[in-house]
Every structure is written in C-alpha cells, then in structure tokens.
Amino acid sequence: MLEEALNEINRGCAEIIDNERIEKLLTTYFDEGKTYTVKAGFDPTAPDLHLGHTVLLQKLATFQKYGARVQFLIGDFTAAIGDPTGKSATRKVLSKDEIQSNIKSYTTQAFKILDKDKTDIVYNKDWLDSLGTVGLIELSSTLTVARMLERDDFSKRYSANTPIAVSEFLYPLLQGYDSVHLKSDVEIGGTDQKFNLLMGRQLQKVYETKKQQAVLMMPILEGLDGVQKMSKSLNNYIGVTDEANDMFGKILSISDELMWRYFELLSTKSITDIDLLKSGVEDGSIHPKKVKEDLALEITARYHSEEEAQNAKAEFEKVHAKSQIPTDIDEFSCDGEVWIAKALVDCNIEPSTSQARRDIKQGAVKINQEKIQDMQLQLKAGEYVLQVGKRKFAKLRVN
RNA sequence: GGUGAGAUAGUCAAGUGGCCAACGACGGCAGACUGUAAAUCUGCUCCCUAUGGGUUCAGAGGUUCGACUCCUCUUCUCACCA
Numbered sequence: 001m002l003e004e005a006l007n008e009i010n011r012g013c014a015e016i017i018d019n020e021r022i023e024k025l026l027t028t029y030f031d032e033g034k035t036y037t038v039k040a041g042f043d044p045t046a047p048d049l050h051l052g053h054t055v056l057l058q059k060l061a062t063f064q065k066y067g068a069r070v071q072f073l074i075g076d077f078t079a080a081i082g083d084p085t086g087k088s089a090t091r092k093v094l095s096k097d098e099i100q101s102n103i104k105s106y107t108t109q110a111f112k113i114l115d116k117d118k119t120d121i122v123y124n125k126d127w128l129d130s131l132g133t134v135g136l137i138e139l140s141s142t143l144t145v146a147r148m149l150e151r152d153d154f155s156k157r158y159s160a161n162t163p164i165a166v167s168e169f170l171y172p173l174l175q176g177y178d179s180v181h182l183k184s185d186v187e188i189g190g191t192d193q194k195f196n197l198l199m200g201r202q203l204q205k206v207y208e209t210k211k212q213q214a215v216l217m218m219p220i221l222e223g224l225d226g227v228q229k230m231s232k233s234l235n236n237y238i239g240v241t242d243e244a245n246d247m248f249g250k251i252l253s254i255s256d257e258l259m260w261r262y263f264e265l266l267s268t269k270s271i272t273d274i275d276l277l278k279s280g281v282e283d284g285s286i287h288p289k290k291v292k293e294d295l296a297l298e299i300t301a302r303y304h305s306e307e308e309a310q311n312a313k314a315e316f317e318k319v320h321a322k323s324q325i326p327t328d329i330d331e332f333s334c335d336g337e338v339w340i341a342k343a344l345v346d347c348n349i350e351p352s353t354s355q356a357r358r359d360i361k362q363g364a365v366k367i368n369q370e371k372i373q374d375m376q377l378q379l380k381a382g383e384y385v386l387q388v389g390k391r392k393f394a395k396l397r398v399n
Numbered sequence: 400g401g402u403g404a405g406a407u408a409g410u411c412a413a414g415u416g417g418c419c420a421a422c423g424a425c426g427g428c429a430g431a432c433u434g435u436a437a438a439u440c441u442g443c444u445c446c447c448u449a450u451g452g453g454u455u456c457a458g459a460g461g462u463u464c465g466a467c468u469c470c471u472c473u474u475c476u477c478a479c480c481a
Contacts (some may be wrong), residue, residue: 161477225426226437255436289434320435339448355428358443364429376448389428390435 002030005066009059012265014191014219017198023213025185030069038063039071039184039200039213041124041175042110044102046051046080049109050237051299052221052230055265057113059188059218062120071182073108074103077125078174109240112303127181128174139173142206150238151195172196176203179213188216192229195209220264224250226258244304245328248312249391256281259295267298325369325385326393333397340365340377347386347394356388364389 005026010016025036040060042053048059060070076099107121131139148169149155157164172195179200180185189197197215204212220229223236230237238250256264263274280286293313300309317327332347341356344365350356359365360375366387367379379398386394 079440163476192457249435253435256434257437259436287434288436292434292436316435352446353448354446355444357449359429362429389430 002026005030008062008065009216011062011271012055012059012218013216015194015217016214017201017216018212018214021212022186022216023215025342033067035067035069036185037071037182038068038186038188039073039179039182040188041073041075041078041178042106043075043079043397044099044106048232049106049240050230050232051240051266052223052237054113054240055218055221056112056188056190058266058372059216061113061115063186063188064115068118068186070114070119071184072107072114072119072121073178073182074106074121076103076123077128077177078171099231112240117284121331122182124174124178124181124396128177130217131177136170139177140170142203143173145169169177172199173203176200180204180207180209183209183211184213185211186216187219190220191217192220193217219265222258223255226255238299240303242303244308244312245326246317247300247303248296248309248316251299252292252316253290256292259288259292260298263295267295269298297299322392325387329385329393329395331395331397333399335399337378337380338396338398340367340372341375343379343396344386344388344394347396349386349388349392349394 004024009022009026010019016022028034029036038060040056060068064070079099111119149158151172154164154168166365175196176199176368180203183204184200187197187200194215194217197217201212201215222228223230223234224238225234225236228234228236232239238247242250244345251262260274260278263269263277264271267274277286277291281288281291297309297313304312316325318324330347334343334346338346340360341350341353344350344356344359345353350359356365357375360372363371363373365372368385369387380395381398384398386396
C-alpha cells in the first residue's frame with residue numbers, strides 16, 4: 001500500500017525535493033491515520049482552467065487519496081504584484097468583485113478533480129495584509145540580492161537589460177511566507193516555480209517552523225504548438241470548459257510527438273499501457289491517428305461524458321474526413337443585400353474586410369461548400385453557409 | 400543626482416530627410432500535400448467596397464515643399480558614475 005502510494009505520487013514528476021519527508025508523512029498516515037497538508041497556490045487573475053492546470057490538480061487529487069488535506073491557496077494578495085514572468089510587468093489591478101467571481105468559477109472547475117471535503121481554500125490576503133511594513137522588511141532581510149538574482153528569469157532579464165521592478169523580488173518572498181504561515185508539509189507547483197517553492201523551505205527554516213516542506217514539481221504542459229507552455233494568453237490551450245467538439249478537435253490537432261507527452265501527464269492509462277501503444281506505433285501495427293483519437297476520447301469524456309465524447313468524434317469525422325458542414329454553427333441574419341467581405345466580418349469569422357478580401361483572393365472562402373473568387377460578390381436574400389479556411393463556419397440568413 | 404545610449408507593427412529587429420505601410424526573422428492565417436499530425440513548397444500578414452483613400456514608427460510641439468529620420472520638451476527603459 002505504501003509503495004503503491006509512493007509510486008502514484010512520483011508518477012510524472014519532474015523533480016522531488018526531500019522525498020524522505022514525503023515517505024515519512026505517508027508512513028505515519030498509514031500507521032496512525034495522521035493527515036498532513038499539501039499546499040498549492042493559484043492565481044485568481046485567470047478564471048479559466050486549462051489542461052495545463054489539471055496536471056497539478058490531478059496530482060493533488062492523488063495526494064488526497066493518500067491522506068492529505070489540500071491547502072488550495074488563492075493568491076489574491078500576490079496577484080496584485082504579479083509573478084515575475086517578464087511578460088506582464090504591469091498587471092491590471094482586479095476589483096474585489098472580479099476576483100470573487102474568478103475564484104468562484106475557478107473552484108467549481110477545480111472540484112471536478114479535487115475532493116471538496118479534503119480541501120481548504122485559503123486566501124493569502126488574510127495574513128499578508130497584516131504583515132505590515134516591519135514584517136515585510138524583516139521578511140526581505142532574509143535574502144540577498146545576489147541570491148535573488150540566481151532565479152533564472154531574473155538573471156536572464158538582468159543580463160538582457162530588461163527591467164525588473166523591485167516589487168517583483170517580493171513575490172517569491174511572499175509566496176514562501178505563505179508556507180511559513182500555513183505550516184505546509186508539502187508544496188507542489190510547476191517546474192517554473194522551483195525558486196518560489198524552495199523559498200518556502202528556506203523561509204520555514206529561518207522562521208523556525210521546525211519542519212521544512214517537501215517540494216514536488218510537475219513538468220509544464222506544452223500548449224497546442226508543442227513548444228510554449230499552455231497558456232490562455234498564448235492561445236494554445238485546451239480549457240476544461242471547452243465544448244466537447246472543440247476539446248476533441250484541439251487534442252487531435254497536436255503533433256504526434258506531443259501526444260505522448262499528453263499521455264504521460266493527462267491520461268489515467270498506466271505507463272505500461274502507454275509503452276505498448278508507443279511500440280505499436282513504432283512498428284506500424286497501430287496508426288498514430290487511432291492512438292490520438294483514444295487520447296482525445298479519454299480526456300473529452302472526463303470533462304463532459306462518454307456520450308458527448310463519442311458524438312464529438314463522429315462530428316469530427318463528418319467535418320474533416322468527409323468535409324461536410326458541422327452540425328452546430330453560429331447563425332446570423334441581416335437585412336438587404338450584403339457584400340460578402342462585410343458579411344464575413346459580421347459573422348465573426350474574419351477580423352476585417354481587408355483580411356476577408358485577402359482570403360477570398362486566396363480561395364479560402366467558401367459559400368455552401370463552393371469556393372468563391374469574386375470579392376465584390378453581393379449576397380441576395382436567402383440562407384448561406386459561409387466558411388473561411390478549414391474550421392471557421394457561420395450560417396447567414398439574408399432577409 | 401550626473402553622464403551616455405535607447406523607445407519602430409503580435410515579438411525580435413533594420414531603416415538616420417523623399418524610392419516607407421516601413422528590409423529581415425519568428426509567430427500567425429490561408430493554399431497544395433496529408434491523418435485538421437509533422438516535414439516541405441507557395442501566398443498573405445494596419446484599416447477602408449480599394450489599380451485609389453486613410454491612419455501609423457513612445458507622447459506633445461516645432462523646422463521643412465516633404466519627417467520613422469532634424470530640433471525642443473515630456474514619459475519610460477538600460478548602462479556607467481555617485
């Protein structure tokens with residue numbers, strides 16, 4: 001039992017610091033039924049979860065299975081500073097209401113994966129607000145600038161002459177202080193969080209919490225492009241609230257190479273099963289597309305239902321293999337004759353009439369499955385199915 | 400506080416008075432080929448019913464027939480010195 005638990009927890013991890021601590025925690029849980037705490041921090045600025053986040057959540061769920069209480073930390077205080085990613089030096093400040101509604105949708109999504117009864121939602125504003133200037137200075141005196149600059153993205157930005165705000169130094173410190181306050185036993189996060197996660201250990205030592213948290217890092221899930229991490233701002237994500245059709249389609253559009261990565265981090269299939277598939281593809285006995293479809297089915301079913309996943313698959317076949325028109329497409333209507341370019345913009349499948357013209361010129365625009373060339377075309381009364389490229393559809397009724 | 404350098408489209412980055420809606424790279428979109436994969440090839444990539452017009456090169460003024468390019472001020476960044 002203990003061994004099984006340890007294997008499950010180790011599965012897919014990028015790095016574990018202080019694995020002995022985890023072993024001890026699990027041992028006492030199995031021997032004495034004593035629970036322990038696992039902390040994970042979440043940023044309330046992005047209310048929509050995508051599959052990248054679920055890598056962490058699934059790991060937390062595993063911990064819950066083996067006696068952990070999850071400290072689901074909402075970084076409502078630290079969000080105001082912004083984690084130094086270098087991308088968004090200035091963050092827009094969210095209003096209380098925005099944060100509240102973000103958190104709400106965040107947690108409802110998270111509880112699709114996590115056990116609600118074994119989760120404590122905590123807000124770091126609750127203790128960081130009262131830290132005060134003195135506390136903050138005390139906190140910041142525990143670390144040197146040189147040490148701070150060891151953090152990879154700081155040193156990169158520093159040598160690349162991109163600005164670093166002093167406030168950004170505070171982010172890791174405050175995140176670490178969260179661990180001091182919560183007396184966390186384990187903290188998990190992405191590999192990109194390594195510095196911040198270790199800060200928790202460091203500060204727990206300085207503040208003499210007696211015990212230092214174990215740190216478990218999950219790899220960052222690549223987005224659809226297979227290169228950059230999955231994120232909403234890069235628009236390469238699969239959201240857990242995505243429609244079944246979208247979800248299925250997006251998974252099928254990833255590269256074969258990336259598919260294995262998704263298997264490793266998102267599938268519930270065992271490692272041996274995955275290896276079997278892999279060798280099957282290598283010796284040509286299994287078509288890679290079939291394997292990818294199975295992955296897409298599994299994931300789509302998890303966030304929707306088996307039935308919806310099957311429907312999505314059928315729909316996909318229909319649209320792409322047989323190049324028919326999808327079942328559900330957005331409908332629009334307008335009065336009088338419409339110029340085709342304008343119509344495409346109005347139906348939200350082209351950003352501007354200039355772009356629409358270019359696409360028409362290139363033969364990317366179809367009306368009722370027929371390619372069109374005439375960019376002066378006027379649509380008379382009737383119903384049309386407009387299409388741009390392979391995946392943008394709209395139905396337009398001209399009155 | 401002082402001195403110097405810099406700010407150009409989604410990103411990086413050329414352009415130092417007209418040939419500039421602005422080289423190039425990446426990204427993105429589309430076409431061909433496919434398995435809506437990868438790789439490859441091709442075209443496009445500010446807006447506008449367009450062989451034309453409009454608005455752009457941090458912001459505000461100015462010089463000039465004409466400014467991304469020159470001058471002044473402002474904002475922001477970086478480096479060195481303190």
